[in-house]
Amino acid sequence: MQDGEGSGGEIPRPEVPDNVYGWRKRERERLIAARLQQPADARAQAGRLITERLRAAVGDVHGKRISLYWPFRGEPDLRPWMEEIWLGGGMALLPIVVQKGQPLVFRSWRHGERLDRGIWNIPIPADGTAADPDVVIAPLVGFDPEQYRLGYGGGFFDRTLAALQDKPLVIGVGYGSQAIETIHPQPHDIPMDRIITADIS
Template structure:
């Protein structure tokens, strides 16, 4: 899987929600029962926190050359997934904590007639705001010290590229735990094409999705 760019295309089947009671999954990785206790979500949150830390540590342990090579393969796969760029707004991101670096790929989108938008955290508990950005436009340090456009109009992207900490077989995305991305998608008046991007080892069996989790239309890996 690491040698050939590939993507997992959206399917129409509805997702099934599952949560692990009492951390049974730690004793049996194949355990996928429906929640039977009122504190099942607390169990899921604890599990997600531990899994998030594990996956980020693995990602950060990759050599910079490995991350660079994997990012190039992801970029090539994204070209096939996105297709025509002209006239479209692509919401992308500034890489953080070893995420795939798609900045050069984004420049290619602009060269092909598209536009880029970067997400900005406005306030805790609020949806993200996507602002148009092009090379040379001013950036400032936002939440988690990530570079974001310091000004610019808020836009609704046609395509949203979202980095994943982890992802599962149903295309659910494990993020950093703030809920910003799901909240943003839920608030958008028109749903964009959503593409999660991550390294192949980020794939896990399930994130134990909850009703507020929104699956990606597609996951693209190296």
């Protein structure tokens, strides 16, 4: 028998914590701490492998608007790919937090252009062109087999994806060690279309 068929009951599932948000906060802290304990050169190697896999997944970037991110707290560094996107006839974007509780906005950026400091002191484009992305690359704190993403808790990506008029291709990226059994998805959570990872060795 598979999937509990004929067992007379539902498939056992992980127990949902009484306070999902408290559980997520603790899980988030645990996963970020584990990520930061990994050697920087090993994270860099994993980032290069993730970039290779993203190239294959996204394909020809010509005419595509692709949102990436500025790496934060040990996230995979995809910035070298941004210049490749421009050289391939695409547009690389960075997300900007306008204010708490509001969707992100996206502005173009390429190496050498001016940056300002945004929330959490993460660099953001000072002047770039505003555009909605065709592809969104979202960094993961954690992820589960249903392709739900555990982020930093602000809800910015979910809020943004729900607000965009044309749904982009959404790809979560991270390290294999960030896989968890479930994030205990809630009604507002939006799964990724794909998740691309690399193991840190």
